């Protein structure tokens with residue numbers, strides 16, 4: 001299926017070089033519709049996440065999720081700060097992303113566990129965009145509370161949360177959030193890619 005960049009994204013984002021439209025189109029809206037998504041849609045997102053590359057193929061990522069209208073929703077919802085609660089209340093799913101700190105095969109520290117979970121999260125976010133959904137990452141929550149409330153063992157690091165769901169109308173957000181509800185910009189390629197040495 002051909003994936004097209006929306007007019008909104010086309011207007012806001014001007015890539016310096018040609019890239020796949022899905023990558024340019026993914027952004028993190030706060031307006032969600034309040035609708036549920038199906039279990040099979042949700043599993044498609046985790047399926048995308050699981051195909052991320054990882055050091056030794058260790059797959060350190062784990063996703064602890066709660067669907068709205070379930071007993072688990074309040075537990076995950078209560079981890080977030082007021083700001084994030086104010087817009088995630090209309091998401092369909094909340095998730096906490098954690099990484100196994102050590103390799104399973106030898107229990108030695110996995111120095112790229114966080115890096116690899118980041119890759120899995122981006123796979124999930126791109127798959128969401130492809131399916132007409134949105135996934136919005138969050139650090140604005142209580143990491144220690146997450147560990148206890150969700151029984152996360154010490155062998156895992158709590159990385160981030162995500163709100164997932166169907167995109168909603170910008171007008172459903174509080175005024176000050178409406179102004180920020182747009183695809184964001186990026187540093188230039190020149191600033192992030194350095195030939196030969198740092199700063200080169």
Ligand SMILES: Cc1cc2nc3c(=O)[nH]c(=O)nc-3n(C[C@H](O)[C@H](O)[C@H](O)COP(=O)(O)O)c2cc1C
Pocket residue numbers: 026027028029084136137138139140141160182183184
């Ligand atoms: C790990 C992580 C934590 C984030 N924390 C929050 C958050 O707590 N609240 C929020 O509204 N947005 C949060 N964001 C969204 C970022 O602000 C957003 O990804 C960034 O501005 C780039 O914009 P884009 O995703 O729309 O392209 C977070 C994103 C990531 C990846």
